Amino acid sequence: MEIILGKTAGFCGGVLNSVSKAEQYVLDNKEVYCLGELVHNKQVVDKLKDKGIKFVESLDEVPNETKCIIRAHGVSKDIYQDAKERNIELYDLTCPKVLKIHNDVVNYVNDDYFIVLVAHKNHPEVIGTISFCGEDSFIVQTLEDIEECINKIKKSGKKKIVILAQTTYSTDLFAEISNKMKNLLDNDYEVLINNTICNATEIRQKEMKEIAKIVDAVIIIGGKNSSNTTKLYNISNDLCSNTYLVETVNELNDDFSKYNKVGVMAGASTPKESIDEVITYLNKF
Ligand code: SF4
Structure with missing residues (x-):
């Protein structure tokens, strides 16, 4: 294998x-x-x-x-x-990349912007970031939240809008949401799209796509509560139905000898030891 x-x-x-x-x-x-x-x-x-x-x-x-x-x-x-x-x-x-977003949003607030944060509402990073955004702000988690966000923008009376992202948000979904919002807000608004997705996240998601396309199965190692790991799982699962998400090697009990090529990927907070343990396990097949 x-x-x-x-x-x-x-x-x-x-x-x-x-x-x-x-x-x-x-x-x-x-x-x-x-x-x-x-x-x-x-x-x-x-x-x-x-x-x-x-x-x-x-x-x-x-x-x-x-x-x-x-x-x-x-x-x-x-x-x-x-x-x-x-x-x-x-x-x-x-x-430092999260701290930069905190500083940026404070500057946008001072510059009279309405802040749209494309993010997962309950994620700790987002709870932190939104606290710096002031009253005139809104978290858009999915495409379904756009309408409510636009209503809030209209009520606020603000004419300058900035759209930012959680550092580990999906790049494809951020592009879809931000472009849709820009198109829906008429010419009366100045809409600035500031893609604050961390480049480490973008590069990893891109690599995940490439790997998932060419293998028979994918193992993703990472915390079940990790946002970037969950994104990797979703990306891989769309391209390869044999995608496994595990926190440690102990959760793997399938017979991997049925696969010729297996991809291994891990989230941003997964230690090297956890990855090595999975590789050792796969080497048995
Ligand atoms: S993925 Fe890593 S480098 Fe990027 S914002 Fe999160 S902690 Fe920072």
Whole structure:
């Protein structure tokens, strides 16, 4: 059996930076908290727990005057203020690409834009980003949300609209949604499309398409709650019906000897060990 491993499989630069800095930080400091999962991967989070980082869901669980890491996805604006008031020292490991979006939206708000964020409403990155967007903003998750968004734009009285994306959103769907919105808003509006999908995500999705087209089966390794991993699964599954999504090798129990060519891809927060374990498993066939 031939195994085709994606060149882009595994940690992106942002995740690598956050995980390595968190590992060092817990070595240098006694009591360290992390607000939410640093990255969307259970194996990575468990390893950091073993090293001593305490993971909490809310800043209320962090004692005053201690240290708290901000996850790679970023957090909402109020967290920075609350931490300051309670003398909690924040170690901000938000990916620089997400921080850039926070800065950009603040500039757009100051420049009187209505902000449309094409994104998954409940994703931590989106909860963070939308908190910087002010009242005149809207999250479009699917094509069905466009009508409600346009009604809100009209009510706001704003004439300048900017459309941005969650860093791990689907490139194809972002293009479809943003172009549809631009066409629906008449000439009275100035519509700016700012594709903020991370290039690491775009390149990986592109590679996923190429691999899924030429193999008999695809294994995608990544957290079930990881947005970019879910996108990889959807892309692959559209092109190759034998697509498997697993967090670890333990979930693989199929007989892969029935396939001649198997593709392997992993999300941006999947550690190398998880990928190596799958490759070792496939080599048995
Ligand atoms: S996928 Fe992109 S935006 Fe997300 S953590 Fe990685 S580098 Fe940053």
